[in-house]
Amino acid sequence: MSTIKDIARHAGVSVATVSYVLNNTRYVSPDKRERVIAAVQELNYVPNAAARGLRVRESRTIGLIVSDISNPFYPDLAKACEDVAQQYGYAVHMINTNDQPERMRQAVSQAREGKIDGLIVTTALEADRELLQSLLDREFPVVLAHRRLEGLDADLIESDNYEGGMLAARHMLALGHRRIAFLSGVAGSPISERRVAGYLQAMREAGIDVLAEWVLPGEAKYANSYERMVQYADMAPDTRPTAIINVSDIGAMGVLDAAADRGLRVPEDVAVMGFDDLFLAAFRSVRLTTVRIPRYELGRQATELLLKRIGKAKTERRHVVLPVDLVVRKTCGSEQADG
Amino acid sequence: MSTIKDIARHAGVSVATVSYVLNNTRYVSPDKRERVIAAVQELNYVPNAAARGLRVRESRTIGLIVSDISNPFYPDLAKACEDVAQQYGYAVHMINTNDQPERMRQAVSQAREGKIDGLIVTTALEADRELLQSLLDREFPVVLAHRRLEGLDADLIESDNYEGGMLAARHMLALGHRRIAFLSGVAGSPISERRVAGYLQAMREAGIDVLAEWVLPGEAKYANSYERMVQYADMAPDTRPTAIINVSDIGAMGVLDAAADRGLRVPEDVAVMGFDDLFLAAFRSVRLTTVRIPRYELGRQATELLLKRIGKAKTERRHVVLPVDLVVRKTCGSEQADG
DNA sequence: GTGAAAGCGCTAACAC
DNA sequence: GTGTTAGCGCTTTCAC
Numbered sequence: 001m002s003t004i005k006d007i008a009r010h011a012g013v014s015v016a017t018v019s020y021v022l023n024n025t026r027y028v029s030p031d032k033r034e035r036v037i038a039a040v041q042e043l044n045y046v047p048n049a050a051a052r053g054l055r056v057r058e059s060r061t062i063g064l065i066v067s068d069i070s071n072p073f074y075p076d077l078a079k080a081c082e083d084v085a086q087q088y089g090y091a092v093h094m095i096n097t098n099d100q101p102e103r104m105r106q107a108v109s110q111a112r113e114g115k116i117d118g119l120i121v122t123t124a125l126e127a128d129r130e131l132l133q134s135l136l137d138r139e140f141p142v143v144l145a146h147r148r149l150e151g152l153d154a155d156l157i158e159s160d161n162y163e164g165g166m167l168a169a170r171h172m173l174a175l176g177h178r179r180i181a182f183l184s185g186v187a188g189s190p191i192s193e194r195r196v197a198g199y200l201q202a203m204r205e206a207g208i209d210v211l212a213e214w215v216l217p218g219e220a221k222y223a224n225s226y227e228r229m230v231q232y233a234d235m236a237p238d239t240r241p242t243a244i245i246n247v248s249d250i251g252a253m254g255v256l257d258a259a260a261d262r263g264l265r266v267p268e269d270v271a272v273m274g275f276d277d278l279f280l281a282a283f284r285s286v287r288l289t290t291v292r293i294p295r296y297e298l299g300r301q302a303t304e305l306l307l308k309r310i311g312k313a314k315t316e317r318r319h320v321v322l323p324v325d326l327v328v329r330k331t332c333g334s335e336q337a338d339g
Numbered sequence: 340m341s342t343i344k345d346i347a348r349h350a351g352v353s354v355a356t357v358s359y360v361l362n363n364t365r366y367v368s369p370d371k372r373e374r375v376i377a378a379v380q381e382l383n384y385v386p387n388a389a390a391r392g393l394r395v396r397e398s399r400t401i402g403l404i405v406s407d408i409s410n411p412f413y414p415d416l417a418k419a420c421e422d423v424a425q426q427y428g429y430a431v432h433m434i435n436t437n438d439q440p441e442r443m444r445q446a447v448s449q450a451r452e453g454k455i456d457g458l459i460v461t462t463a464l465e466a467d468r469e470l471l472q473s474l475l476d477r478e479f480p481v482v483l484a485h486r487r488l489e490g491l492d493a494d495l496i497e498s499d500n501y502e503g504g505m506l507a508a509r510h511m512l513a514l515g516h517r518r519i520a521f522l523s524g525v526a527g528s529p530i531s532e533r534r535v536a537g538y539l540q541a542m543r544e545a546g547i548d549v550l551a552e553w554v555l556p557g558e559a560k561y562a563n564s565y566e567r568m569v570q571y572a573d574m575a576p577d578t579r580p581t582a583i584i585n586v587s588d589i590g591a592m593g594v595l596d597a598a599a600d601r602g603l604r605v606p607e608d609v610a611v612m613g614f615d616d617l618f619l620a621a622f623r624s625v626r627l628t629t630v631r632i633p634r635y636e637l638g639r640q641a642t643e644l645l646l647k648r649i650g651k652a653k654t655e656r657r658h659v660v661l662p663v664d665l666v667v668r669k670t671c672g673s674e675q676a677d678g
Numbered sequence: 679g680t681g682a683a684a685g686c687g688c689t690a691a692c693a694c
Numbered sequence: 695g696t697g698t699t700a701g702c703g704c705t706t707t708c709a710c
Contacts, residue, residue, distance in 0.1 A: 001451075003703055014681045019705055026706095029679065049452035050398065051703030053389035054686050061432070061454070070418045072618075075409040082408070082435050086442070091449060093400070094433040096421050103425070110430060112340075113388040115400070222618075257623035279411075279561075284596035285624045342687055353697045358689055365690095368695065390687030393702050 002043040011039040022047065053114070061091045062306060063116040065107055067099050067123035072250065072278050073295060074122065077145065080299030081120060088307050090117075101127045108132075111140055118142065118306045120299075124149040126188060141309040145302035148190050155309065156319045157302045161191050164291040164324040165198020165245075168273050171289070172243040173206050175332055177271060181213075181241035183228050183251060185220040192220070192247050195275065199245065214241060225251030229258035232270075242270060243332070249274035249281050252288055256331065267333030277327050287330035294322050341382040350378040361386065392453070400430045401645060402455040404446055406438050406462035411589065411617050412634060413461065416484065419638030420459060427646050429456075440466045447471075450479055457481070457645045459638075463488040465527060480648040484641035487529050494648065494657045496641045500530050503630040503663040504537025504584075507612050510628070511582040512545050514671055516610060519547075520580035522567050522590060524559040531559070531586050534614065538584065553580055564590030568597035571609075581609060582671070588613035588620050588629055595627070595670065606672030616666050626669035633661050 004022075008015040013032050020026040021036045028036070039045070053059050064081050066074045078094065085092045093116055097103035108131050110116050118141035124132060129149060135142050136154055143155040165182075172180045182199045185192030196215060203210050216231075218224045225246055232240055246252040252274030256266060264270050274281060277292035305318055343361075347354040352371050359365040360375045367375070378384070392398050403420050405413045417433065424431045432455055436442035447470050449455050457480035463471060468488060474481050475493055482494040504521075511519045521538045524531035535554060542549050555570075557563045564585055571579055585591040591613030595605060603609050613620060616631035644657055 046451040048703050049454045050389050050392035054393050055704045070414040075414050079409045091432045093430045112385040115388045260623050280619045283592055284599050387687050394688050
């Protein structure tokens with residue numbers, strides 16, 4: 001493994017000159033420049049990242065925190081993050097927290113060790129607030145993506161969850177439904193809460209009193225949503241909700257399967273919607289009507305913003321809200337069925 | 340940001356002593372040890388990774404190369420990788436190559452810069468051979484996961500693709516099928532080729548001549564598999580394959596959808612199988628019979644092996660083949676339908 | 679236009 | 695049992 005000294009010796013110049021041509025940081029005569037370049041080629045030289053990092057105090061690496069990369073919501077976001085990071089010459093550390101604060105602590109540690117120059121957090125939990133705040137206090141670049149943490153003064157890229165909730169409810173209302181349920185996520189999830197709020201608003205506008213039993217918190221996962229749907233299915237047909245909005249597509253799959261298992265036809269007996277617009281929502285056998293969340297864009301913009309932040313420290317905090325849209329397919333039996 | 344010097348001063352000891360207690364690398368009297376620990380606590384000290392890395396020539400980071408994290412095959416593998424890396428105190432760089440050799444080059448560059456101590460490659464293409472070999476020549480730890488690269492002398496963790504192909508074909512044969520097609524992946528993909536080989540072997544054992552038109556190479560993706568299935572659907576019923584094995588579950592979804600779009604019933608008119616056993620294969624509306632590939636285990640073992648390799652250089656090359664199994668659901672109309 | 683040299687924060691060899 | 699110090703490979707100031 002050759003070092004800058006080897007190059008200098010080989011090219012008959014000083015190490016300073018080598019550094020200057022490598023980083024284009026000062027004029028060097030064409031002659032020497034060429035000799036340096038030749039030497040680099042010849043010795044197959046690659047600068048050592050640790051040495052450079054130690055000197056200039058940067059790692060050219062960013063951290064990406066997700067709760068669980070095997071949750072199909074995240075891969076697109078992660079892809080976007082890596083795509084833009086790569087483009088700017090940054091590497092990305094992927095960290096799965098599994099929602100354990102302990103893992104978040106390790107991420108913060110990496111930040112403080114200088115292993116990463118900035119952090120994208122897609123899964124900011126209440127339990128992480130203090131940790132994240134400590135980073136912010138040190139002016140360490142942090143951007144929240146997808147999930148907000150109320151009151152934390154960090155950049156935030158999210159999607160319009162409130163609007164999404166409204167869109168979903170209004171769609172069901174327009175189809176003539178009145179008893180519309182919302183299977184939300186865990187209590188305290190701001191994403192879920194915003195969506196519920198939008199739903200409630202649309203219901204209010206329609207003059208409908210929302211029964212407590214229509215808003216069932218739980219996990220946005222398949223199994224838990226399945227169970228919640230079973231409860232509905234067991235209610236009397238004239239009181240049972242005729243429409244179910246699930247806070248995630250994966251959950252909506254659980255709803256769909258529970259309905260089928262209980263002999264309920266979709267959309268005739270019960271209409272179903274999800275959130276996210278995962279790839280699987282488009283399969284012919286699924287055709288899930290859903291609210292599309294721009295996952296790639298979330299990741300892209302979060303990374304762009306973080307990189308900007310890393311460059312020139314103190315800019316005003318940014319809060320961007322990406323638009324969502326309704327994707328009408330078959331599970332609500334809409335007029336706009338798309339084959 | 341405090342340094343080891345600050346700690347030394349604060350604790351009234353030398354920097355060496357601080358280093359010794361931090362790394363537990365030599366006996367230090369309880370008295371001093373405690374003072375150091377107190378100082379670390381008090382000044383909220385975290386060692387600088389670049390400095391340490393420069394000195395000891397390690398980054399405590401591994402690289403994970405996937406072609407595309409948004410391909411649902413990879414997240415589980417990536418999760419496993421991160422889980423075990425974390426456990427051993429390593430971070431993981433995720434690199435999406437999108438099958439562009441250029442991206443692989445960047446990964447190799449990171450290796451040579453010392454940003455990573457080892458590399459897991461899940462997507463070794465023929466075009467990457469030279470690059471990978473150059474790493475191996477430098478004794479840089481590389482383990483191939485999932486996809487082999489024939490003749491490359493690196494550790495390899497793969498699944499039993501040949502057996503998988505046999506399992507699939509035999510299942511179809513046992514159900515009475517004779518005209519069994521195999522929609523393979525891109526020509527040259529060793530995974531696909533092994534599966535096809537297994538299928539061919541099972542067909543041979545059954546005494547069936549495999550028609551050329553039954554083995555259609557293409558992309559393992561949804562759209563391309565859909566198109567290939569359309570071709571079959573357009574054949575006369577008495578010559579058309581009655582069973583389709585697709586090299587991936589995602590592709591099998593395309594097959595399923597194409598069949599439905601062409602008015603073919605599954606499994607009555609055509610039986611369908613996939614490979615992988617993605618989460619979506621289990622949905623009630625899908626119930627895809629498939630060959631399960633142990634994705635998490637692939638990632639886990641690859642990472643364990645890589646970490647072992649990083650520790651003590653020269654061990655014998657390992658080649659492990661993980662067993663696969665048949666998951667019988669509904670798309671072949673098997674006797675063992677599981678509701 | 680170029681070079682000498684200090685120093686980033688750490689580990690570990692060497693000395694006592 | 696502990697301290698002094700060289701040096702990892704690089705960037706950049708300062709001097710010419």
